[in-house]
Amino acid sequence: MSARLSVIGASLLLTASPAACDVAEGLDDIRGGAEESEQSAPVVPVRLTASAADLGAVPIAAPLRFKLVDGTLKTLTLLASDGTKLDGDRDGQTWRLASRLEPGTDYVARAKAERNDGQVVTKQLRFHTEDLTLDQQAYPSVAPLAGETVGVGMPVAVRFDLPVSDKAAFERHMTVTSTPAQAGSWHWFNDYEVRFRPKTYWQAGTDVSVDLDLNSIPAGNGIYGQESRVIDFHVGDANVYKVDAASHQMQVFTNGALVRTIPITTGKAGFTTRSGTKVIMEKFAEKRMNSETVGIASNDPEAYDIDDVQWAMRVTSSGEFIHAAPWSVGSQGSANVSHGCTGLSTENAAWLYAMTKRGDVVEYTGTDRWMTLENGYGDWNADFASYKAGSALS
Numbered sequence: 001m002s003a004r005l006s007v008i009g010a011s012l013l014l015t016a017s018p019a020a021c022d023v024a025e026g027l028d029d030i031r032g033g034a035e036e037s038e039q040s041a042p043v044v045p046v047r048l049t050a051s052a053a054d055l056g057a058v059p060i061a062a063p064l065r066f067k068l069v070d071g072t073l074k075t076l077t078l079l080a081s082d083g084t085k086l087d088g089d090r091d092g093q094t095w096r097l098a099s100r101l102e103p104g105t106d107y108v109a110r111a112k113a114e115r116n117d118g119q120v121v122t123k124q125l126r127f128h129t130e131d132l133t134l135d136q137q138a139y140p141s142v143a144p145l146a147g148e149t150v151g152v153g154m155p156v157a158v159r160f161d162l163p164v165s166d167k168a169a170f171e172r173h174m175t176v177t178s179t180p181a182q183a184g185s186w187h188w189f190n191d192y193e194v195r196f197r198p199k200t201y202w203q204a205g206t207d208v209s210v211d212l213d214l215n216s217i218p219a220g221n222g223i224y225g226q227e228s229r230v231i232d233f234h235v236g237d238a239n240v241y242k243v244d245a246a247s248h249q250m251q252v253f254t255n256g257a258l259v260r261t262i263p264i265t266t267g268k269a270g271f272t273t274r275s276g277t278k279v280i281m282e283k284f285a286e287k288r289m290n291s292e293t294v295g296i297a298s299n300d301p302e303a304y305d306i307d308d309v310q311w312a313m314r315v316t317s318s319g320e321f322i323h324a325a326p327w328s329v330g331s332q333g334s335a336n337v338s339h340g341c342t343g344l345s346t347e348n349a350a351w352l353y354a355m356t357k358r359g360d361v362v363e364y365t366g367t368d369r370w371m372t373l374e375n376g377y378g379d380w381n382a383d384f385a386s387y388k389a390g391s392a393l394s
Contacts, residue, residue: 031358040274045118046071048109048123055127056106059190061218066125066147072112074120100216103132103224129174129293138162138219139210139225140203144358146173146232152201152238155379156210156231163191165220167392170194173213173225178206187390189374197387201361204255241322241352243342245273248333248365250342252352262348265325266367267340271302274340276371277380278315278362283353287312287323291339294319302339311349315362316341316376322362324349 003113047069052058066076076095078086086099086107101107109125146152156176164170167188176184176196182197202208209232214225242251252260261311266273289312291303297304312323325332325343332343342362344352361380366372371381379387388394 004171004188006373008380017255026077029357035063039115040293041325044070044125046121047116048113048125049218050109050125050127053127055271058127059128060101060103060132060216060224062121062130064101066095066109066111068093068111068113068123071115076109076111076115078107078116079110099130103137114312115249119327123141134226135162136223138164138214138223140229141230142210142212142231144231146231147233149236149357151238151280151357151359152204152235152360153277153380154202154233154360154376155279155377156196157193158195158206158212159193160219161192162219162250163192164216164222164223164260165191167191168212169218169220170225170229171392173217174214174295175211176208178208180206182206185384185388185391186394187373187387188392193337195377195379199384201238201240201380202235204235206266207233208233232293235359236357237358241360241362241365243362245275245336245364246337249371250344253268256305256357260348260351262344262352265328265332265338265343266336266364268337270345270370271339272367273320273336273338273342274369274371274375275364276365276378278320278364278371279377279380280356280358280360281314281317281376282358283314284312284354285357286310287321289323294339296339304339306324310345310346311353313353316371316378318375321353322349333389 046334049067049069051065052061058064061301073090076088076090078088078097080086080102086097088098089096104127106128111123112120113123114120138160139337141159144154171186174186178202182198182203184196186194186196188194209230212229215228217225219225238255240253242253243266244375248264250262250264252262253257286308288307289309290305291300292298296302310324311319314321320340322342322344324346325338326346328343329345332345371378373379373381
């Protein structure tokens with residue numbers, strides 16, 4: 001962050017001295033004697049003013065205007081210390097900033113103006129924007145990752161490290177575009193998390209671009225967007241797995257075609273697997289599974305601690321996975337004996353794991369325990385109208 005410049009004031013007077021940044025351009029030879037000079041109109045110094053009260057700590061969100069006084073404004077340019085030129089709109093003697101300022105940055109405004117004696121002079125005004133700590137800048141983490149290929153159920157998930165209270169201001173600068181075009185909406189889950197989903201599952205083969213133009217946008221309560229981000233990702237084959245906990249079967253569909261039916265087991269009484277639409281959140285070739293992470297104490301008769309569960313794929317944040325369960329092969333296809341996960345044979349689990357992407361869809365039926373929007377990527381467990389109602393701009 002640049003050191004602050006010493007600022008004399010928001011309004012500086014032009015003088016004839018180059019040291020005062022008053023530079024005359026195209027001076028004509030002065031003709032005539034002393035009597036003619038004495039009869040000439042006195043030169044009125046030109047002033048360039050800024051709307052900011054403190055040029056040593058200009059707020060990055062406040063509208064910034066420059067005004068030329070006692071002269072005619074020809075041009076004005078505004079440059080950051082790294083040479084970046086900022087856009088603005090001129091209206092007569094006033095120039096209004098149309099770009100966003102960076103915190104903790106030095107800027108210089110240079111105006112060319114015509115004085116009352118016809119001379120064109122250059123005036124510059126330097127200022128420094130307010131310094132912000134990281135505790136005043138909200139950073140957006142985004143899923144999917146840039147360049148990732150995902151399943152048709154993958155929402156765009158944005159999580160901020162600081163609370164966003166002015167959600168509408170942020171959402172106005174958050175856009176999702178897709179090819180082919182598909183309607184969708186943002187939905188705020190809380191002050192930290194907002195997600196976007198299309199009206200129906202993404203079409204296979206869709207290219208999606210997420211533009212979070214949040215740099216320096218006010219988030220409320222003295223917090224601003226820390227950085228703008230653009231994330232592009234691709235939607236791959238439409239993998240949809242239909243799990244029926246009552247019949248203990250999983251049907252695997254790819255692009256609408258049934259490719260395999262797999263015997264499975266789901267949660268037993270007291271650990272019922274949730275019905276509803278789930279989305280693959282993450283994958284582990286091998287994962288330790290400990291019952292204490294889902295609220296089952298180590299001294300409970302139902303406790304478990306397995307170091308090397310293979311081909312595990314998370315479908316809820318509450319702890320449901322699809323994984324290899326060689327210990328329950330005898331019950332797969334006929335009984336529900338798990339603690340809520342969906343168990344497959346090692347062979348079937350390895351096959352499914354190899355074809356699965358983050359964002360693939362798993363639709364569960366057959367139980368009376370229901371998924372919620374907040375449990376993992378549960379975004380599909382609401383009709384689109386209800387989901388869209390969670391937009392700050394709805």
